[in-house]
Amino acid sequence: MPARPGRVAFGQDSRIMIELGEENVEVYYLLDVLNVEDSPVEPDTPFEFFLPAGAQGVTILPGSNPRTLIDGPRVWVSGGFAPGMTPVLVAYILPYSGGTLAFSQSFPADFAQLLVFTQKWGTMDVASTLIDQRGEMGADETGGAPMLWGAGGSVPAGRLVTLEVTGLPHHNAWPRIIALSLAGLIVAVSVWPSKGSGGHDPVSRGGDTLQGRREHLFTELVKVERQQRLGKIGKTRYGTRRAELTEQLQSVLRDLDEGLSPDTAISAPSTPAVMT
Structure with missing residues (x-):
């Protein structure tokens, strides 16, 4: 069935994850693109976004829709979206040299709720003007390392999401x-x-x-x-x-x-x- 013009949004489990690397942070966009219609839709504007300046090692993660494509900092999905959820899973690294790293990202669809998870390490934390709820998950809940989480309200497509990671370990x-x-x-x-x-x-x-x-x-x-x-x-x-x-x-x-x-x-x- 050919795709018709329509809108998609991010499902409620869509999230941004930040983990600590070696003098860098690893950033994961784990996005579920939701089409609530009963037939394929193709957004009026291309489903694409550009990663923050300095992003390196851009990778499409296993389980992502095979039509997920990358070209340098550009990430996009070709064609329409089938009814239900379409996973778009992308990761990259951002090097840093001090105790704080800030980066910004806009997305091509609405978030019903912004969710950000950050690895808990020392005093490491993440802040954003869009985050108004915070919590912590132990290793028994995550099945791995303890995590901090932050949540905010809806974020419309195109709005800049700025995150500031603090407490990063670094050499003097x-x-x-x-x-x-x-x-x-x-x-x-x-x-x-x-x-x-x-x-x-x-x-x-x-x-x-x-x-x-x-x-x-x-x-x-x-x-x-x-x-x-x-x-x-x-x-x-x-x-x-x-x-x-x-x-x-x-x-x-x-x-x-x-x-x-x-x-x-x-x-x-x-x-x-x-x-x-």
């Missing part, structure tokens, strides 16, 4: 600064000569100052990286020693940043440019 800036510095140091291992007895020890040059300790730790990191490249240090010892030095360096860099004079600003030893 120092590990990233150290990682970038180490990238240069690792390259430098191949071009710096081994330090002979006539070299100047950064510790003696800097005394017991933080700058001197910083230089000493960078030098030790270079040494460890060189040993690892030459196979002169075991994998376990390398990992342990590198972690110790990195932790100590992070502490020194933090102390330097907490109010010492401008001439103690953070800087790694000069290294050749790293091309990526």
Whole structure:
């Protein structure tokens, strides 16, 4: 039977789910598209929506209607909708770098009720001006991890749904600064000569100052990286020693940043440019 023009809406079990990934959140749109007519209908406007900026790894989930299609950030369903429910199941990831992530999405059909589920982890939570009820579900209820839920009233097609996820676990800036510095140091291992007895020890040059300790730790990191490249240090010892030095360096860099004079600003030893 050919589809006729008509309207569809999202069923009451349609929901948005947010789960924690590795420096990203996984977002799931679990949508039941409801056609209450007794014959197929095709919406007057195409059933399509565009995912938020920064969305990666867009995936059509198993169980979604086979006419669900994706092209970059665009998601759409081709053709009409049969009577009853048509599942449209899509997932993607959004990277983040701080403790808060906000994103917005509009949908091509009405929600009778907005439902958002969020993985419960630490202080992680989700907020929206459209959410006016909140609750929590234990692992025994979800069959997996505990979840937080938020519910709101009806949301018409085309209205922007903005969600703000807070309490996200994230690394502070120092590990990233150290990682970038180490990238240069690792390259430098191949071009710096081994330090002979006539070299100047950064510790003696800097005394017991933080700058001197910083230089000493960078030098030790270079040494460890060189040993690892030459196979002169075991994998376990390398990992342990590198972690110790990195932790100590992070502490020194933090102390330097907490109010010492401008001439103690953070800087790694000069290294050749790293091309990526």
